[in-house]
Amino acid sequence: MNKIYLRTNIYEYLLIVLFLMSLFSRILERFIFSEIVGNSDEFLVVISFFIIFIKNIKNKYIDKFSTLLIFSLLYFVCISYLFGRKANIDVLLQSIIHLKLFFFFALVYWSISSRNIMRIILYIGYLSLIGAIINLIFISSFNNYFDLEISERSSFVRIVGFQLNSNNLGTTLSFFGLLIVWGRIKIKNYRVILLSLIVIFLFLTGSRTAFLIFILGVVFYLLSKKKPIYKFAIICLSFVMVIFIVPVMESDIFQKTKNNYISSTVNVMDSGYIRGIMIYGGVKLFFDEFPIGSGASTYGSVLSKNSIIYDELGMSKMIFFDEMVGVYDSNFATIIGEFGLVGVMVYFFLIKRLIVYLKLKNSLYSKFIIGSILLLSFTQPVFMNSYQAIFFTLLIIFIAQNHSINRLEKQLK
Numbered sequence: 580m581n582k583i584y585l586r587t588n589i590y591e592y593l594l595i596v597l598f599l600m601s602l603f604s605r606i607l608e609r610f611i612f613s614e615i616v617g618n619s620d621e622f623l624v625v626i627s628f629f630i631i632f633i634k635n636i637k638n639k640y641i642d643k644f645s646t647l648l649i650f651s652l653l654y655f656v657c658i659s660y661l662f663g664r665k666a667n668i669d670v671l672l673q674s675i676i677h678l679k680l681f682f683f684f685a686l687v688y689w690s691i692s693s694r695n696i697m698r699i700i701l702y703i704g705y706l707s708l709i710g711a712i713i714n715l716i717f718i719s720s721f722n723n724y725f726d727l728e729i730s731e732r733s734s735f736v737r738i739v740g741f742q743l744n745s746n747n748l749g750t751t752l753s754f755f756g757l758l759i760v761w762g763r764i765k766i767k768n769y770r771v772i773l774l775s776l777i778v779i780f781l782f783l784t785g786s787r788t789a790f791l792i793f794i795l796g797v798v799f800y801l802l803s804k805k806k807p808i809y810k811f812a813i814i815c816l817s818f819v820m821v822i823f824i825v826p827v828m829e830s831d832i833f834q835k836t837k838n839n840y841i842s843s844t845v846n847v848m849d850s851g852y853i854r855g856i857m858i859y860g861g862v863k864l865f866f867d868e869f870p871i872g873s874g875a876s877t878y879g880s881v882l883s884k885n886s887i888i889y890d891e892l893g894m895s896k897m898i899f900f901d902e903m904v905g906v907y908d909s910n911f912a913t914i915i916g917e918f919g920l921v922g923v924m925v926y927f928f929l930i931k932r933l934i935v936y937l938k939l940k941n942s943l944y945s946k947f948i949i950g951s952i953l954l955l956s957f958t959q960p961v962f963m964n965s966y967q968a969i970f971f972t973l974l975i976i977f978i979a980q981n982h983s984i985n986r987l988e989k990q991l992k
Contacts, residue, residue: 663874749786
């Protein structure tokens with residue numbers, strides 16, 4: 580579990596540049612006409628394969644995490660070729676995409692120092708805030724310049740920041756704010772101002788799940804404290820939330836959420852709510868193709884366009900599947916549809932091995948983050964999307980290393 584010996588300053592800084600390029604590739608492609616930017620996440624996946632290979636050769640044995648990860652990839656590929664509805668190169672590529680988060684984990688953990696992981700998170704956080712400010716000030720010009728469709732929610736235009744994606748910006752601000760609240764990132768002089776900006780911009784992203792996670796993370800932090808002042812803070816926060824909830828329940832954002840839920844439970848296929856449609860289809864595939872699913876690149880994934888499965892489920896004529904808009908937003912739907920019960924078990928063991936590998940059993944903050952990832956998987960492609968896979972990899976390792984340092988400090992006292 581030691582850092583790989585191959586690491587040098589040049590190698591490590593090259594990886595940092597590639598990670599930042601991948602995270603902000605959409606905006607960089609506007610200014611840098613290079614395939615390196617657009618394919619930076621693919622470069623990182625290839626490098627991660629080499630790192631896993633070199634590390635295990637150096638150690639002269641294959642560690643349990645690497646074994647499970649490679650086995651998972653081989654299982655996804657073989658089961659899809661043998662019993663799935665597709666048998667071409669897309670199966671291999673999509674299987675790798677499904678496991679991006681875990682490949683990035685191996686690369687970051689074995690190649691980048693703790694100090695630089697913290698630096699990357701700070702870069703991401705501050706760049707996100709700067710992007711949100713610029714987007715808010717020049718909102719129409721910003722969206723027009725980057726050829727973005729203006730998305731409105733509750734009568735305001737959703738900001739997208741340098742991520743050019745409101746959900747990715749919302750998720751980033753949510754966890755960056757929580758790291759400050761939890762004291763994992765030390766900011767003394769302007770902490771209140773920074774948190775206030777984060778809450779405002781988080782609301783303006785219109786990302787409901789990210790906003791919910793931020794509130795739960797603050798409550799989680801207050802509940803973990805034993806001093807009376809924190810209990811008083813929970814009461815005050817609850818009071819503020821009650822005042823806040825009343826107008827929110829009458830707002831467009833709440834009504835839309837409620838209508839999406841009602842329509843997706845009463846008549847899913849006619850609801851027009853793509854996430855509800857995808858989860859419904861995923862559940863149906865889960866039982867129809869029990870226990871192994873329909874195979875990689877057949878349902879709800881990046882390479883699933885024109886899949887025969889959409890015809891069988893009566894979805895192919897919907898506009899979502901012509902343009903592949905929102906089709907792979909629900910990672911949960913994709914996993915249960917393409918890989919069934921066995922696939923869910925594969926992810927369970929991968930996450931469990933990651934927790935054991937990082938010694939996170941007693942880390943409350945890490946458990947909260949992993950729980951949040953599972954919650955987000957219902958509405959976002961957290962395991963497949965490069966931005967989210969990289970961001971959560973950095974976050975998990977940063978919290979794990981921070982937990983280890985705190986534990987060591989307590990032992991020395």
